Amino acid sequence: MKIFNRIWTKTLGFIVLLAFTAFFIVPVIWLLLAPTKTDHQLIFGNPFSFGSFHNLAHAIRVTFTYQDYALLTWVKNSAIYSFGGIAIALVASIPAGYALAFTNFIGRRTLLGITLFVMIMPATALVLPLFLEANAVHAIGSPISVILPFSFFPFGVYLSYIFYSSSVPRDLLNAARIDGCNEWNVFRKIALPLARPVVALVAFFAFVANWNNFFLPFVMLPSNSNYPLPIGLQDLLSSTPAFNPGIGGDVPILRPELAVATIVAMAPVLIVFLFAQRSLVSGMLAGATKE
């Protein structure tokens, strides 16, 4: 009886796992297959069938050439904003984490506490205040209004602080000081080269956060030529007849084309996930993630 019970629980558990696997993976599979089909096939065909490479090429061509290669502009914008934000965030946060871990200055604990608070608070809470601020200094519409707020990344400071205080021995730095290194050289020659793993970690997290960010560019960048990808997706959504039956048929963006744009938008983050899953997970456990 007991054995029977156990087998039954095991089977049930496996069914539950498979059901959730389907829940998580089916939308992804559907999305990847959608561009190979025509809108008509998507409606009337098997949802998991493969259409044809001809359809795929057509959907890709239509999506990329739409509005004079707007999609490429959005990709370029997303890349500039994301990487610009990451670069400044790294330059600011690695030395800051180092200083918080190893130097003693007045206000150090306060700064650490504030960093913790700002890190836990959702970044979205600051978007409208940032907009009001940018509006007051007439910075709306400038890429800077997105890049600079991106580069304020307290989670990066926290990760770098945790890394230095837990995995770099203080004696190593003191040895360098005895050998005559000044403070700058201790950081640049000893601490910075050791930080390679945490630099990658901060960059990954910042990239995922920046690339997918919607609200900030949504309020800061009103013009189409400045849109990053997520706002571009919204633009496509608002003009496609697929979701707005009232709109005339002159917009060539249908479901297969929307799927192409969505895949383009997610691909870079997916690649980061595939190659950096392990370090992303360890980072999530070391501190916090913001959505």
Place this chain on the structure above:
Amino acid sequence: MSSVEVNKSQPSPGSTDVVSPAGNNKEKRGVAGYLFVSGYFLLLILFGVAPTLYALYLAFTSSGGHFVGLSNFINTGKDFRFLPAFENIGEYLGIWLASLIVIVLGLALMLHSLARKVSAAFRFIFYLPGALAGAASVLVWLFMLDPSVSPWRFVLSGFNFHNLGQTIQPSHLPLIFAIIAFWAGAGGWIVVTYGALNNIPNELLEAAALDGAGAWKTALRIKLPLIKKWIAFMLILAFAAGTQLFVEPTLVSEASLGLISPAWSPNELAYVFAFQNNNFQYAAAISVDLLILGLMCAAVLVFRTKLFEVE
């Protein structure tokens, strides 16, 4: 995954300085400290502190710059869209947090009892949709919810939904946003919870098994209490992020042919005040409401769970 324990093993900076050979350099290193944090400090002031202070200033003044006390807060609170917006995210958060507790913990415990390699495959699949967080996830789910193309159409037609308008009618939205949040976010939390479970010392679990505790008992009485901190961490962060809902209702309302209010969530209401009514004072007041909510979450997390004991 051992980094869960990272927080516990920190040297205390400063205390060893006195006896260290370079103790006489203490003064100099203090100055160096300021220089090293200066870049971050500047960003913190410009893009953390300044916008907060400016929002506070706007929230307490009139458009002419006169101090008006709490009247912006009271007037926005009386707006007919204010309470519904908070009710909407309240309902959404209820579903989302309940699913985190029941399903995420359940799945993590199940995966934890499987062989490592098998569970790694499942964890990866569950985690994958996280790549589509934000606008992309909403687009994918608009397809999933549209009975004309959805691979789930048999489920949708079971509920008698035959077009997108029927699936995304306003009363369904909290559940729909919870499903989207779950799809894109649960995997990450499953991975985190699994990591926390992995950090439970084996001796404890072996002792429980020797005492005759079955899988259920071990899970409920031993494993869950031991990762309580992480559960709190997950719930508070998910709650804080959930109060900020913006992209999901904005995009879904785009596809709803005007059925869904453009001020569905508090952040959207603040956006409407700022962009449609040009009323920055009201927008700032709601932003301050939301900032206070976020701040309270952070305070609970920092002061109550001790997850971030930094020294």
